[in-house]
Amino acid sequence: MATKTQNSRAWLFVLPVVVLVAFNALIPLMTVVNYSVQETFGDNVFFWEGVKWFEQVLHSERFHASLLRQLMFTSIILMIEVPLGVAIALSMPKKGIGVSVCLVLMALPLLIPWNVVGAMWNIFALPDIGLLGRMINGLGIDYNFTQQPGAAWFTTILMDVWHWTSLVVLLAYAGLRSIPDAYYQAAKIDGATPWAVFRFIQLPKMKRVLTIAILLRFMDSFMIYTEPFVLTGGGPGNTTTFLSIDLVKIALGQFDLGPAAAMSLIYFLIVLLLCWVFYTLMMRHEAQ
Amino acid sequence: MGLSWMAWTWPTAAFFVFILLALVAMAVWEWRSPGGGPRRGILGLDTTRGDRLFISLLGSAFIFLAWLGIYGAPWSSPWSTRCWCSAWCRALSL
Numbered sequence: 139m140a141t142k143t144q145n146s147r148a149w150l151f152v153l154p155v156v157v158l159v160a161f162n163a164l165i166p167l168m169t170v171v172n173y174s175v176q177e178t179f180g181d182n183v184f185f186w187e188g189v190k191w192f193e194q195v196l197h198s199e200r201f202h203a204s205l206l207r208q209l210m211f212t213s214i215i216l217m218i219e220v221p222l223g224v225a226i227a228l229s230m231p232k233k234g235i236g237v238s239v240c241l242v243l244m245a246l247p248l249l250i251p252w253n254v255v256g257a258m259w260n261i262f263a264l265p266d267i268g269l270l271g272r273m274i275n276g277l278g279i280d281y282n283f284t285q286q287p288g289a290a291w292f293t294t295i296l297m298d299v300w301h302w303t304s305l306v307v308l309l310a311y312a313g314l315r316s317i318p319d320a321y322y323q324a325a326k327i328d329g330a331t332p333w334a335v336f337r338f339i340q341l342p343k344m345k346r347v348l349t350i351a352i353l354l355r356f357m358d359s360f361m362i363y364t365e366p367f368v369l370t371g372g373g374p375g376n377t378t379t380f381l382s383i384d385l386v387k388i389a390l391g392q393f394d395l396g397p398a399a400a401m402s403l404i405y406f407l408i409v410l411l412l413c414w415v416f417y418t419l420m421m422r423h424e425a426q
Numbered sequence: 427m428g429l430s431w432m433a434w435t436w437p438t439a440a441f442f443v444f445i446l447l448a449l450v451a452m453a454v455w456e457w458r459s460p461g462g463g464p465r466r467g468i469l470g471l472d473t474t475r476g477d478r479l480f481i482s483l484l485g486s487a488f489i490f491l492a493w494l495g496i497y498g499a500p501w502s503s504p505w506s507t508r509c510w511c512s513a514w515c516r517a518l519s520l
Contacts, residue, residue: 165432168442172433184433189494196495407487414484418471425472 167406173399180393191400201401203376204384205408211291211380212359215298219355220348222299223306227314228336230307241311244304252301256368259297263369283370287377290370294378297365302355309351313344349420356416360409381405445483452476468517486511 174191176184195201230240250258265271265282270293274281283289317339325335363382366372372379372387379387385405389398452475456462462474473481489510 168438169432171441172435172438175435175438176433178433182430182433184435186435192491193494193498196491197498404491407484407491411484411488414480422471 170399170402173395174403175396177396187396191396192404194397195401195404200384201404204379204381207377207379208360208381211295211362212356214295215302215359216352216355218295218299219303219306220352223303223351224310224344224348226303226307227310228340230311232315241308244307244311247301247304248308250301252364253368255297255301256365259293259300259365260369263293285374287374290374290378294366294369297369298359298362301365302358305354306348306351309347310344313347314340317343345420345423349417352420353413353416357409357413360412448479452479482515485514489514 173184175186175188177187178184226244231237247255262268263270263283265275265284271281271283280286281289283293321339321343322335325339330338361382362380363386366378366380367383367386370378372383376384381401382405385398385401388394388401455475462476464472464474465478466472467478469481471477493510
């Protein structure tokens with residue numbers, strides 16, 4: 139027999155959130171949809187263009203290039219931050235004052251505003267006065283992130299890893315701390331190796347929090363704007379111009395609201411699709 | 427201040443009315459027949475009615491984009507994309 143899946147009164151409690159989301163997400167989204175099919179030269183005058191902007195964006199080499207850069211950046215930082223975050227969480231102390239010290243240290247990068255992170259790393263990595271820049275050049279490696287695409291990518295990735303690995307660490311650590319001691323005791327009795335403990339106890343128990351961590355990092359990195367904008371401004375050339383930077387250049391720099399709106403919607407659909415695929419695959423794996 | 431800054435058009439308004447009506451219809455359906463109608467479809471996923479609506483809409487959006495990207499506008503036949511979307515939605519509901 140079918141049963142009610144939820145308590146209808148709960149809707150009353152989520153009503154304030156629904157209203158808030160309507161104002162900060164749905165209304166702007168509806169406006170973007172409206173802009174995406176029209177042309178404007180300002181003064182609230184619009185001309186119907188149909189799907190012209192979507193076609194233009196889909197055939198734009200500039201869009202393809204920034205999408206490719208974005209996918210590469212997201213893939214690289216996920217491949218670094220997730221294993222590194224888990225490794226740091228595993229090496230953190232389990233009890234004593236060290237726990238509080240480590241947690242505070244880990245939380246610090248997350249508390250710094252994104253534009254400040256960009257400015258910090260900009261100064262830190264400058265080849266003439268920055269500590270990192272001078273150190274790398276001192277090792278005999280020619281490094282200048284303002285002129286070399288490879289150095290710009292290296293610095294951007296390093297900055298993101300510094301800023302966001304802590305999030306993975308904190309989530310993974312929370313997952314690790316929720317494992318009852320009985321599991322470890324049973325593993326010890328069976329003579330399990332540290333790798334076996336990680337593979338068959340810790341990793342499965344962390345799967346749920348790691349799902350959230352990967353999803354959050356994927357979404358954040360796929361929509362990254364402030365940090366690379368402050369650090370490199372999308373340069374040198376366009377080598378670190380990710381999707382959101384390109385979008386802002388089109389919308390505000392060129393005031394092409396129609397193409398920018400169409401690009402925003404395609405961007406939004408890609409994020410939605412990838413998030414759904416990630417979530418479905420991980421939930422399916424968990425169910426199995 | 428009116429809503430002129432939102433630049434409404436009849437086609438986009440109709441699109442959002444359709445989405446709203448679909449959500450209302452789904453809510454009424456769930457109220458009349460609770461449980462979400464779970465089913466394992468052609469994707470091999472356990473989905474509820476809401477999941478199937480979401481996947482249908484998302485898939486349809488990508489079918490339109492793919493058609494536009496491959497064939498461009500003016501569309502050789504707008505009905506072709508509608509047929510593909512209908513087939514996609516029908517397949518999901520099986």
